[in-house]
Amino acid sequence: MKFMNMKRFGSAAMAGALVLSLAAPAFAATSTPAGQVTISGAYKDIPISVLVPESGTAQINPYGLPIDFTLSDTITKVSISGEQITSAPLSIRNQGATKLSVNATLAVDTSGADNGVSVQKAALSNEKGKKINLALQVAGLNDNKYAVSSLDTTLEDNIIKAFADTATWASAKSLPAEDTAAGTALADATVAKSASALAVLGASTEAAGGLITYGKDSIAVFRLSGKLNESPTKSVSGDDVDDPWTTNDKFAATVVFKFKPAKAASVSLDKATLELGTTANNSKTVSVVFDAGDTELTVKTYAWTVDPATNVVNLTNPTSDTVTVGTAGVGTATLTCVVTLSDDSTQTLTCPVEVNAAHN
Amino acid sequence: MENKKSLDKRLIAVIVGLVLIIMALSFFLLFRKDTSDIGDGGTPLIGYATEAKVMLDQDSLQAAMDEAMKNAKDGNIALLYKDNAYSTNGVDFDCYIVNSASNKYDMFLTIYADDALTDQIFLSGLVPPGSGFEQISLDRALETGDHTVGVVLTQVDTDETGAQVIKHQVAHTMEFHVTK
Incomplete structure (x- = not known):
């Protein structure tokens, strides 16, 4: 009898467990999304891995008052002044093994009661109202002092110093905000999109334990920058009257970044092989095709050579992107072009050449 | 016996x-807290310059900057994802979006179909650091073709009262592809 009771108890317990085990997925469906998984190390593709700052704040600073940024020692300060839109130092950092291009969108919300702020894409020129010429600026950093571990105590300070240095922004890429009338909600704002990469972030390396070592060009700083008139006016009964900036004047900007593996620069020849005749069809051109990809590289020099140097073909314009190859004899040769890019890297391209009467 | x-x-x-x-x-x-109930914790909008206000005196400006610097020290979010997601019906997508193990907080994911981040098509539950998504189902189907969507990652913290509040937000785009 006692044994039977235990069997009954056991059955009841198992039934209860069954009910709960069925119920648990139903609860999970409302609080945990389907498809949530723990990512294992078996995933072989390289994902995008970037460190970005959270939503931040900016200040409208009509008079360009100076601001201090305090470094990690809590004593040393670096300053900026003359900036009419200011924000804390912001940076994006590539933590992955793939070089990334950075694009972005920018939209401005000027809604809100008593808010007369509007955005003008064109440069300001004696405008009367509370107009702001606003842009997202992104400046890639490229120096060995940034090629350190993510735990290096000098990194944050060096980023702050770069952010405060006007020289950093001299080469920055800008994404200007589109015209936005006062009182425009975000949903109605025209979104500005970068047409080309605002920055290319070099790869980083990850050591065991997740420690990141940045490359010298893995980090970019960014900010909102803008101009506004110090003394706005408004028209009242046909007269211009002062309409000074107040603490009720504001805007909200939404920046959405787009990261993707950067397209590398590439060079190629427009012909894979070259066939020349001896009496006709005895002169052809070969050109280098250069694609900068997401880089800012340019071609520095072209150096064409041919092997053997004589007896088969001769070259005209051997230091330009297009070379003319003329018949000098019969046989085969190899045309070579060494392309030197603006970062002093070189690419070597070759094209086999054949000269005989069959190609006349 | x-x-x-x-x-x-x-x-x-x-x-x-x-x-x-x-x-x-x-x-x-x-x-477990549903993300739709989480308070905004003073983070009303998405973006890097929410509520940029006029500062007319040096002290207010410097105080605002000091506060922003203080917040920035704890404010970085690690993104870990693949840029492309694929679907054959416009609703169910194979993807790779992870709350990086290096992050401190749980996060939820909101996906928008438009640039202005107003047309919401997906809202996830909370995901702890180290976990993520390999499949998601949108609230409505996207048409066949390629779509650039806005992905907003929102980190959630627990305040002193035990309530969950929004801690940080960042936004980036992804490419969603629908094929037949």
Whole structure:
């Protein structure tokens, strides 16, 4: 009898467990999304891995008052002044093994009661109202002092110093905000999109334990920058009257970044092989095709050579992107072009050449 | 007989333990916070310059900057994702979006179909650091073709009262592809 009771108890317990085990997925469906998984190390593709700052704040600073940024020692300060839109130092950092291009969108919300702020894409020129010429600026950093571990105590300070240095922004890429009338909600704002990469972030390396070592060009700083008139006016009964900036004047900007593996620069020849005749069809051109990809590289020099140097073909314009190859004899040769890019890297391209009467 | 009694006790102990574990799991899932109930914690908008206000005096400006610097120290979010997601029906997408293990907070994911981040098509539950998504189902189908969507990652913290509040937000885009 006692044994039977235990069997009954056991059955009841198992039934209860069954009910709960069925119920648990139903609860999970409302609080945990389907498809949530723990990512294992078996995933072989390289994902995008970037460190970005959270939503931040900016200040409208009509008079360009100076601001201090305090470094990690809590004593040393670096300053900026003359900036009419200011924000804390912001940076994006590539933590992955793939070089990334950075694009972005920018939209401005000027809604809100008593808010007369509007955005003008064109440069300001004696405008009367509370107009702001606003842009997202992104400046890639490229120096060995940034090629350190993510735990290096000098990194944050060096980023702050770069952010405060006007020289950093001299080469920055800008994404200007589109015209936005006062009182425009975000949903109605025209979104500005970068047409080309605002920055290319070099790869980083990850050591065991997740420690990141940045490359010298893995980090970019960014900010909102803008101009506004110090003394706005408004028209009242046909007269211009002062309409000074107040603490009720504001805007909200939404920046959405787009990261993707950067397209590398590439060079190629427009012909894979070259066939020349001896009496006709005895002169052809070969050109280098250069694609900068997401880089800012340019071609520095072209150096064409041919092997053997004589007896088969001769070259005209051997230091330009297009070379003319003329018949000098019969046989085969190899045309070579060494392309030197603006970062002093070189690419070597070759094209086999054949000269005989069959190609006349 | 003694062996039989001992076996029965062990069986009961195992069953009771199993029931307790399942009940605890169910309790956790039942009372886990839904993301739709999470307060904004003073983070009303998405973007890097929410509520940029006029500062007319040096002290206010510097105080605002000091506060922003202080917040920035704890404000970085690690993104870990693949740029492309694929679907054959416009609703169910294979993707790779992870709350990086280096992040401190749980996060939820909101996906928008438009650049202005107003047309919401997906809202996830909370995801702890180290976990993520390999498949998601949108609220409505996207048409066949390529779509650039806005992905907003929102980190959630627990305040001193035990309530979950929004801690940080960042936004980036992804490419969603629908093929037949």
